Amino acid sequence: MELWFTEKHSSGSGLVLRCNKTLFSGNSDIQRIDVLETEEFGRMLLLDGLVMTTERDEFIYHEMMVHPGINLHSHAPETALVIGGGDGGTVRELMRYNSLRKIVLCEIDSMVVEVSRQFLPGISTCLSSSNSRLEVVFQDGDMFLSDNRNVFDHIFVDSSDPAGAAEVLFSAGFYRKCFDSMRKDGILSVQSESPIYHLDLMARVREAMMEAGFADIRFCTAPVPSYPGGFWSWAVGRKSISNHLPSGRFFLSEEEFGKLKYVTQDLLTSCFILPAFIRKALR
Ligand code: SPD
Numbered sequence: 001m002e003l004w005f006t007e008k009h010s011s012g013s014g015l016v017l018r019c020n021k022t023l024f025s026g027n028s029d030i031q032r033i034d035v036l037e038t039e040e041f042g043r044m045l046l047l048d049g050l051v052m053t054t055e056r057d058e059f060i061y062h063e064m065m066v067h068p069g070i071n072l073h074s075h076a077p078e079t080a081l082v083i084g085g086g087d088g089g090t091v092r093e094l095m096r097y098n099s100l101r102k103i104v105l106c107e108i109d110s111m112v113v114e115v116s117r118q119f120l121p122g123i124s125t126c127l128s129s130s131n132s133r134l135e136v137v138f139q140d141g142d143m144f145l146s147d148n149r150n151v152f153d154h155i156f157v158d159s160s161d162p163a164g165a166a167e168v169l170f171s172a173g174f175y176r177k178c179f180d181s182m183r184k185d186g187i188l189s190v191q192s193e194s195p196i197y198h199l200d201l202m203a204r205v206r207e208a209m210m211e212a213g214f215a216d217i218r219f220c221t222a223p224v225p226s227y228p229g230g231f232w233s234w235a236v237g238r239k240s241i242s243n244h245l246p247s248g249r250f251f252l253s254e255e256e257f258g259k260l261k262y263v264t265q266d267l268l269t270s271c272f273i274l275p276a277f278i279r280k281a282l283r
Helices: 058-070 089-094 110-119 121-127 141-146 164-170 172-181 199-212 265-270 276-281
Strands: 003-010 013-027 032-038 042-047 050-054 079-084 102-107 134-138 152-158 182-191 216-223 231-238
Touching (some): 032 110, 058 152, 058 216, 079 141, 079 164, 089 102, 089 121, 102 110, 121 134, 164 172, 164 199, 172 182, 172 199, 199 231
Parallel strands (some): 079 102, 102 134, 152 182
Antiparallel strands (some): 013 032, 032 042, 216 231
């Protein structure tokens, strides 16, 4: 018998993948978690039945989550917070920056980390307890921010889609808490959904960041074939506009750049240039 996974993206479209087997299925206190082995995309992590990451295309998502924003700093960043991101992909990319002496991963669901460590080693190995630069906290991100003011150089919100528990992660109130938890020149990077299906959400993210006080907000995009529309976006908000824009100076070593599979130095210098239909919607 063939096993096919389907994720509905709109009333008339979706993603269909043939699966070889189910590696894990379980319920945490927060959500249902599945790991399926697919024929085309390798292992795939689902939360409440929705694709969070696949071995085949996770590198594009996680590299774009981290490298465009972090290279906007005017000084090498030292402290970073990841909210969500329990699979470890965003932390893996951050570990490439030698200047980061402390990285905090604040994930609400410990089972996401456990399952990722067991079934997605290529993404989650960095979450090992021997990683001395990393602190893993199992807490609601919104609450964590309230207890940590003026601490981080960069915050990354690697959330699931804006429904249920993750909805608050797209609000002006939450962005304001991020603003207050960062140092003077702090930068916030968030995943901001599909330009094909969620242009209105991207516009709302921009407005909410402006309302929260961010002085400069930019978006970048990239293909992520397993996500709705196969095309994804990230928003980057800077507290201060005194920071430079990428101009050939990067905080990543040549050696680490050489290990990336999607992002290049050339891509970073142009990644905030938007296709016309997105630019128009965000005006
Ligand atoms: N529609 C899926 C959006 C998921 C974005 N976050 C994924 C987390 C991967 N680290």
